[in-house]
Amino acid sequence: MNDYRYDNQTVQGFILSAIFWGVVGILVGLLISVQLWAPAANFAPYLTYGRLRPVHTNGLAFGLGAGVIFGLTYYIVMRLCGRPLVFPKLARVQLWIFNVAIAAAAVSLMMGYTQSNEYAELEWPLDIGVVILWVMFAVNVFATIIKRRDEQMYVSLWYIIATVIAIAVLYIVNNLSIPAGGMKSYHLFAGVNSANVEWWYGHNAVGFLFTTPFLAMFFYFMPKSLNLPLYSHRLSILAFWSLVFGYLWTGAHHLVYSPLPDWIQTLGIVFTLFLIAPSWGSVINGYYTVGADWSKMKTNYLTKFFIMAITFYGLQTVQGPTQGLRVVSQLIHYTDWVPGHVHMGTMGWVTLTACASIYYVIPKIHGTAIYSEKIANIHFWLVMVGQLLFSVTMWITGIQQGAMWKATNADGTLKYTFVETLSKNYPYWHTRTLAGVIFTVGMLFFIYNVLMTIRQGRARSAAAAAA
Amino acid sequence: MAGEIYKKPITLALMATVAILIGSVVTMAYPMLRADMHPKLETLKPFTALQLAGRDIYQREGCVGCHTQTVRPLPSEVARYGDYSKAGEFAYDHPFLWGSKRTGPDLAREGGLRPDGWHYQHYANPQALFPKSNMPSYGWLKGRPLDPAEVAAHLNALGMVHPELKADLAAVRAQLAGKDELDALVAYTQQLGHAVARRQGGVADLTLENPLAHDTQAVVLGKKLFLENCSACHGDEGQGTEGVAPSLIDDAFLGEKGDLPDGAYYALISGGSDAKPIAGRKGDPGGGMTAFGGQLKKDEIWSLITWLRNQKAHEAAEGHDVPPAEKGAKPEKPEKQEKK
Numbered sequence: 034m035n036d037y038r039y040d041n042q043t044v045q046g047f048i049l050s051a052i053f054w055g056v057v058g059i060l061v062g063l064l065i066s067v068q069l070w071a072p073a074a075n076f077a078p079y080l081t082y083g084r085l086r087p088v089h090t091n092g093l094a095f096g097l098g099a100g101v102i103f104g105l106t107y108y109i110v111m112r113l114c115g116r117p118l119v120f121p122k123l124a125r126v127q128l129w130i131f132n133v134a135i136a137a138a139a140v141s142l143m144m145g146y147t148q149s150n151e152y153a154e155l156e157w158p159l160d161i162g163v164v165i166l167w168v169m170f171a172v173n174v175f176a177t178i179i180k181r182r183d184e185q186m187y188v189s190l191w192y193i194i195a196t197v198i199a200i201a202v203l204y205i206v207n208n209l210s211i212p213a214g215g216m217k218s219y220h221l222f223a224g225v226n227s228a229n230v231e232w233w234y235g236h237n238a239v240g241f242l243f244t245t246p247f248l249a250m251f252f253y254f255m256p257k258s259l260n261l262p263l264y265s266h267r268l269s270i271l272a273f274w275s276l277v278f279g280y281l282w283t284g285a286h287h288l289v290y291s292p293l294p295d296w297i298q299t300l301g302i303v304f305t306l307f308l309i310a311p312s313w314g315s316v317i318n319g320y321y322t323v324g325a326d327w328s329k330m331k332t333n334y335l336t337k338f339f340i341m342a343i344t345f346y347g348l349q350t351v352q353g354p355t356q357g358l359r360v361v362s363q364l365i366h367y368t369d370w371v372p373g374h375v376h377m378g379t380m381g382w383v384t385l386t387a388c389a390s391i392y393y394v395i396p397k398i399h400g401t402a403i404y405s406e407k408i409a410n411i412h413f414w415l416v417m418v419g420q421l422l423f424s425v426t427m428w429i430t431g432i433q434q435g436a437m438w439k440a441t442n443a444d445g446t447l448k449y450t451f452v453e454t455l456s457k458n459y460p461y462w463h464t465r466t467l468a469g470v471i472f473t474v475g476m477l478f479f480i481y482n483v484l485m486t487i488r489q490g491r492a493r494s495a496a497a498a499a500a
Numbered sequence: 501m502a503g504e505i506y507k508k509p510i511t512l513a514l515m516a517t518v519a520i521l522i523g524s525v526v527t528m529a530y531p532m533l534r535a536d537m538h539p540k541l542e543t544l545k546p547f548t549a550l551q552l553a554g555r556d557i558y559q560r561e562g563c564v565g566c567h568t569q570t571v572r573p574l575p576s577e578v579a580r581y582g583d584y585s586k587a588g589e590f591a592y593d594h595p596f597l598w599g600s601k602r603t604g605p606d607l608a609r610e611g612g613l614r615p616d617g618w619h620y621q622h623y624a625n626p627q628a629l630f631p632k633s634n635m636p637s638y639g640w641l642k643g644r645p646l647d648p649a650e651v652a653a654h655l656n657a658l659g660m661v662h663p664e665l666k667a668d669l670a671a672v673r674a675q676l677a678g679k680d681e682l683d684a685l686v687a688y689t690q691q692l693g694h695a696v697a698r699r700q701g702g703v704a705d706l707t708l709e710n711p712l713a714h715d716t717q718a719v720v721l722g723k724k725l726f727l728e729n730c731s732a733c734h735g736d737e738g739q740g741t742e743g744v745a746p747s748l749i750d751d752a753f754l755g756e757k758g759d760l761p762d763g764a765y766y767a768l769i770s771g772g773s774d775a776k777p778i779a780g781r782k783g784d785p786g787g788g789m790t791a792f793g794g795q796l797k798k799d800e801i802w803s804l805i806t807w808l809r810n811q812k813a814h815e816a817a818e819g820h821d822v823p824p825a826e827k828g829a830k831p832e833k834p835e836k837q838e839k840k
Contacts, residue, residue, distance in 0.1 A: 072626070075636035078561075082566070084560075086562060147559060148559075178509045191506070191512060195516045195520070199516075202517075211657045211658065211660055211661065213654045214657075218657075219658055222532075223592065224539075225590060226537045229528060229537070233524065281522070281528075282523035284527065284528070287600065290574065291598060292586055292587035293587070294536050367568055371601065445575070450728070451604075455604075455634065
């Protein structure tokens with residue numbers, strides 16, 4: 034009989050750490066959303082928009098995102114391999130290093146230590162810390178998979194294996210730099226080459242941090258919590274291989290109309306369109322799995338989390354390729370449309386998948402039920418409203434901005450000065466902050482629900498021990 | 501597909517690695533071997549110690565989060581900012597700072613567009629120049645010292661791949677003497693885009709006459725446009741700002757109509773400092789006058805000229821700014837002409 038108790042505590046440790054960093058990241062996000070319409074809210078050098086924006090993105094990508102990935106991947110790997118982790122102590126040490134590293138990362142970014150590459154801002158000493166964390170993770174994941182008790186590997190394990198490999202390659206290559214001091218380095222690559230490497234990394238950090246590990250969660254926790262078999266194994270195979278093959282070609286769609294050679298841009302755009310196929314393969318697999326019994330929408334509160342998560346994934350993966358097209362890019366690139374796009378993926382797909390998975394895992398670990406389905410439902414609707422308000426508002430202002438930038442008079446002169454185009458954003462920026470507040474309140478309901486479930490579980494096991 | 505590999509994790513991992521590497525090699529690694537990924541314009545100059553110190557501050561403060569540094573080859577973009585960005589402009593950029601979001605304007609062509617004094621004022625208080633701007637103040641950089649040892653170390657780190665950047669501490673110390681962080685940031689800002697010739701927006705036809713010279717509405721519009729576009733440097737009345745930009749209404753600058761013909765005046769506003777030789781002006785062609793040709797319509801530029809000439813006449817009538825040597829030449833009285 035397997036004893037998962039020690040490893041479960043590690044899993045829960047990662048989940049709670051991720052939630053903590055998630056709160057930090059979301060609050061920083063709220064503050065920088067205010068700074069965009071109230072420059073006086075840049076209170077001190079270490080609290081200016083320029084320094085806090087990477088705290089927001091890194092805090093959520095690596096604090097919340099990687100924390101959830103570590104915790105839930107371990108949970109999935111143990112269940113699918115039919116055994117506890119091979120190195121339980123290593124995972125626990127990893128949990129501590131993870132928290133120290135994220136704290137150090139946040140402080141260093143606020144102090145202005147940055148490489149200036151998006152999602153790769155952390156300076157070289159922290160990069161080394163990240164690589165060590167990832168190696169610890171990889172060792173445990175691969176050792177446990179190799180020593181598994183179930184011969185057949187389920188689709189979630191494939192996505193986990195691809196994630197571990199791809200992130201390692203991406204992170205190491207893009208962080209190659211020339212050290213110039215204790216907390217200063219220069220990208221090894223210059224100019225167009227630097228841009229090409231960075232967006233090869235940047236786009237695939239999204240792919241292999243926010244897509245493949247969350248697909249692993251989706252394909253494990255969705256069928257599990259709904260008690261329905263996966264619709265198509267064959268479709269998973271097709272989607273998996275075409276996704277991991279196609280993703281790495283697409284970084285240049287971030288550099289459309291830049292000085293990067295055209296052929297790389299075009300290749301990036303073409304493969305971005307190609308990616309619709311595997312993405313929608315997963316969407317169809319998700320829908321048809323629930324399609325076996327749509328009454329689950331009424332009877333199981335987690336169904337709507339998973340269905341909306343995969344719906345946002347589907348929308349995101351159509352909107353993204355559309356944006357890559359030159360004719361669309363020239364209108365919306367560099368505008369607020371882009372944060373609208375990003376936040377549909379992160380606040381929609383990633384958050385809903387992570388929250389639903391955590392709602393499943395925490396009661397399982399404690400042998401109890403969720404504290405309150407009603408609170409979970411309130412959480413769901415607040416997060417949905419907040420996210421949609423955020424994204425739709427940003428799409429509107431993005432199109433307006435792009436159109437005003439492009440507007441010319443009959444004689445070819447510009448219709449608007451830059452400040453005129455900027456001043457029209459304020460109402461939308463106010464609305465975005467409101468959307469962020471609604472989303473944050475929703476997440477507070479989630480956190481309360483998780484903490485009360487843990488408390489309920491502890492009370493139950495204490496009572497069982499006493500009996 | 502055979503189901504066997506889903507029972508063999510090592511094989512699966514190797515196949516996934518190959519799948520991942522194909523796209524990476526074609527779009528990321530292979531291009532590095534090509535010359536078109538390492539272009540360098542002959543006009544591109546390496547960073548000086550002060551400029552690199554400024555770039556480090558630009559990086560530190562996350563300016564790249566709101567400002568791009570790449571002009572796209574789109575007509576509206578070229579009209580707004582200037583020539584589109586060339587790959588060979590960025591050979592010393594480790595990393596590239598093109599950015600991905602334009603909360604503020606693109607800065608690829610910002611260098612030399614405005615005088616230093618404008619930047620000092622703008623960094624200290626952006627809202628004083630643009631009331632609706634959402635840029636935070638960076639006045640706190642003023643007085644913060646630069647560390648020559650640090651800057652020299654940074655130059656020498658880059659010198660490992662660009663030997664021309666190598667510098668010794670004494671030279672760096674000399675270059676940074678008396679300079680603070682704000683000086684460095686301004687120096688960096690002012691070299692942006694230096695490798696590409698600035699926009700030539702002036703008209704060569706100096707015989708043009710102002711079609712709106714006697715238009716009352718042009719005076720009103722000209723004043724409004726002046727306050728929006730010009731007063732940040734040239735003062736609310738066109739009287740100039742010490743150390744930033746000259747007065748536009750004293751005879752030294754404006755002269756009489758014969759001295760600065762309408763066509764030349766138009767060329768100066770439309771083409772900025774670059775148009776000075778065309779307009780036959782003695783001033784510094786490398787000066788900081790912005791070329792407004794892409795931003796203002798023809799009628800708007802003529803309206804500005806109408807207002808400025810009116811302003812000049814107005815000041816002269818009040819007895820200001822009429823140097824003794826020029827007393828003989830009577831300024832025009834646009835007030836009268838407007839009534840026609």
